Amino acid sequence: MGVLESILLGFQVSLQPINLFYCFMGVLIGTLVGVLPGIGPIGAMAILLPTTYHAPPISSIIMLAGIYYGVQYGGSTTSILVNIPGEASSVVTCLDGYQMARQGRAGPALGIAAFGSFIAGTLGIVGLMMFAFPLARAALKFGPPEYFSLMVLGLILLSYLAQKSLVKAIIMATLGLILSYIGLDTVSGQVRFTLNITGLLEGIGIIPIVMGLFGIAEILENIEAVITRSIFKTHVKGLLPTIKDWADSIWAILRGTVLGFFLGILPGGGAVLASFAAYAVEKKLSKHPERFGKGAIEGVAGPESANNAATSGAFIPLMTLGIPSNVVMAMLFAGLLIHGLTPGPLLLKEHPDVFWGIVTSMYIGNVMLLILNLPLIRMWVQVLKIPFRFLFPLIILFCLVGVYSVNNSVLDIGLMIIFGVLGYIMRKCDYEPAPLVLAYVLGPMLEQAMRQSLKMSDGSFAIFLVRPISAGCLALCAFLLIMSIMAQVKRKAH
Amino acid sequence: MPFFTSSLLFFLSIVVLLKSFIEKDEGGDKEPLIMVGGNLQKPLGLVAALSVYTLLLNVFGYLITTFFLISLVLFIFDPNLKNWWKYLVIGAITVSLSFLIFSKWFQVQLPMSVFGIGF
Numbered sequence: 001m002g003v004l005e006s007i008l009l010g011f012q013v014s015l016q017p018i019n020l021f022y023c024f025m026g027v028l029i030g031t032l033v034g035v036l037p038g039i040g041p042i043g044a045m046a047i048l049l050p051t052t053y054h055a056p057p058i059s060s061i062i063m064l065a066g067i068y069y070g071v072q073y074g075g076s077t078t079s080i081l082v083n084i085p086g087e088a089s090s091v092v093t094c095l096d097g098y099q100m101a102r103q104g105r106a107g108p109a110l111g112i113a114a115f116g117s118f119i120a121g122t123l124g125i126v127g128l129m130m131f132a133f134p135l136a137r138a139a140l141k142f143g144p145p146e147y148f149s150l151m152v153l154g155l156i157l158l159s160y161l162a163q164k165s166l167v168k169a170i171i172m173a174t175l176g177l178i179l180s181y182i183g184l185d186t187v188s189g190q191v192r193f194t195l196n197i198t199g200l201l202e203g204i205g206i207i208p209i210v211m212g213l214f215g216i217a218e219i220l221e222n223i224e225a226v227i228t229r230s231i232f233k234t235h236v237k238g239l240l241p242t243i244k245d246w247a248d249s250i251w252a253i254l255r256g257t258v259l260g261f262f263l264g265i266l267p268g269g270g271a272v273l274a275s276f277a278a279y280a281v282e283k284k285l286s287k288h289p290e291r292f293g294k295g296a297i298e299g300v301a302g303p304e305s306a307n308n309a310a311t312s313g314a315f316i317p318l319m320t321l322g323i324p325s326n327v328v329m330a331m332l333f334a335g336l337l338i339h340g341l342t343p344g345p346l347l348l349k350e351h352p353d354v355f356w357g358i359v360t361s362m363y364i365g366n367v368m369l370l371i372l373n374l375p376l377i378r379m380w381v382q383v384l385k386i387p388f389r390f391l392f393p394l395i396i397l398f399c400l401v402g403v404y405s406v407n408n409s410v411l412d413i414g415l416m417i418i419f420g421v422l423g424y425i426m427r428k429c430d431y432e433p434a435p436l437v438l439a440y441v442l443g444p445m446l447e448q449a450m451r452q453s454l455k456m457s458d459g460s461f462a463i464f465l466v467r468p469i470s471a472g473c474l475a476l477c478a479f480l481l482i483m484s485i486m487a488q489v490k491r492k493a494h
Numbered sequence: 495m496p497f498f499t500s501s502l503l504f505f506l507s508i509v510v511l512l513k514s515f516i517e518k519d520e521g522g523d524k525e526p527l528i529m530v531g532g533n534l535q536k537p538l539g540l541v542a543a544l545s546v547y548t549l550l551l552n553v554f555g556y557l558i559t560t561f562f563l564i565s566l567v568l569f570i571f572d573p574n575l576k577n578w579w580k581y582l583v584i585g586a587i588t589v590s591l592s593f594l595i596f597s598k599w600f601q602v603q604l605p606m607s608v609f610g611i612g613f
């Protein structure tokens with residue numbers, strides 16, 4: 001099937017009324033979550049994951065993807081108007097966006113953020129279409145040792161890019177792996193780490209883990225202190241940027257798109273890293289770097305484009321290699337598995353409707369977001385006024401019913417609360433939950449790949465070092481670890 | 495595989511433990527083992543409420559337990575005793591609406607009370 005036919009097939013799927021409805025719901029919830037500080041994209045996806053059990057597979061993934069890129073749009077609104085980023089990838093937008101708003105230019109700031117996001121989202125999808133086929137073809141040649149080393153690289157990269165401590169991030173990844181072992185071993189049938197609890201024989205589901213670590217933990221952290229929000233009192237007018245604004249920001253948008261897209265592909269990368277990197281690049285390339293932080297429109301256009309392009313890029317490893325590159329993709333991965341669809345090179349071949357349906361729905365979703373975000377900006381500003389004391393009990397209720405509805409099990413609610421408390425303590429002690437979730441999702445595949453590889457080599461670990469791709473990945477892992485240790489030693493010496 | 499992972503976890507935990515002792519000896523408290531800050535009463539109250547809810551859910555059913563939970567959570571978030579009756583009203587409305595949406599619309603089987611009421 002050629003690319004054109006594939007795209008047509010994709011639009012045939014994504015333009016079906018039910019898929020349009022789910023896409024709309026996804027981007028709407030995404031924008032809402034992006035606008036509201038306190039609950040991030042992962043929390044929202046975790047809360048809504050159980051609802052996808054009852055929906056058709058493609059529709060549910062379209063909705064989950066919609067939440068992910070919808071959040072990037074919504075996040076910019078709070079950054080610009082309130083100086084509070086709705087989620088992490090909008091942190092840098094605060095720097096210049098809020099300054100623009102203070103200078104009475106909130107409209108153009110919001111406008112360029114939305115247009116930049118739209119352009120980046122669209123170009124990102126074009127990139128996804130271009131890279132998916134060759135990578136999927138290459139991935140078909142991968143054997144278990146290559147997959148094993150690639151997954152290890154993904155985990156190490158995610159830990160390396162962790163904002164806090166590398167050691168703590170790796171601890172989280174190993175904890176995630178151990179959690180994935182709980183239950184019946186699929187090969188030997190042995191019961192592992194169940195503590196004689198029958199309900200754990202099938203293992204811990206991903207939903208109690210992510211809902212606890214991201215949903216409940218986020219609420220526990222937020223109720224500690226009262227969050228006060230003061231909306232910048234200005235009339236948001238003139239959303240269309242001027243020709244000068246366009247001239248100033250078009251290259252920033254294009255640079256942000258390319259940078260964001262490739263950073264999104266990298267395991268462990270994603271929207272947060274992309275937005276920070278784009279801001280740094282724009283500041284470095286600018287003839288007047290002193291304008292940054294004082295309301296430079298490039299400082300809004302670059303990062304906002306980058307974080308949207310990164311969301312498209314992040315789909316590449318998931319769809320072509322079957323390896324989620326970040327925790328949001330791990331949630332989508334879980335969503336696909338729930339419906340019996342295994343992401344990977346064969347997905348493109350066996351279920352082209354799923355792959356292309358999701359890809360083209362992202363394009364439609366971007367158009368919907370442009371309509372939702374520009375004319376309705378005043379409505380989103382009103383949403384900011386919803387008091388947290390009413391919002392959080394509703395989120396808790398959604399979490400409780402959502403987690404219970406999956407298996408009709410009270411044990412799952414208990415597990416969610418345990419992981420909520422664990423997540424809360426982890427945040428307090430600077431342990432990031434993302435490596436844990438990614439390792440938990442990759443765990444079964446990692447173990448299977450390792451066992452298959454060792455069977456191929458009659459138990460010799462040398463198989464991981466004699467195959468070039470596998471050896472390359474492991475060498476890169478070693479390099480990253482050594483680099484990190486060296487940097488720490490240097491810091492200590494200073 | 496579980497053996498390798500557990501050994502790695504053991505080794506890294508020792509590293510973190512030693513690191514915290516060394517940093518303490520150096521006089522800095524850059525990385526204390528447990529960082530507690532903020533107002534812990536509300537998070538602890540919420541966890542306690544949720545734990546009791548989990549224990550009682552199968553006994554008293556969804557409607558009764560969730561009504562009390564939501565009212566209590568509203569109180570935890572805003573302990574303004576003057577308006578306590580408002581929390582009960584909001585709790586009752588929220589639970590009824592959620593029951594209609596989840597049980598009737600999404601066909602989720604919510605737990606029933608052992609007494610046959612408040613399913």
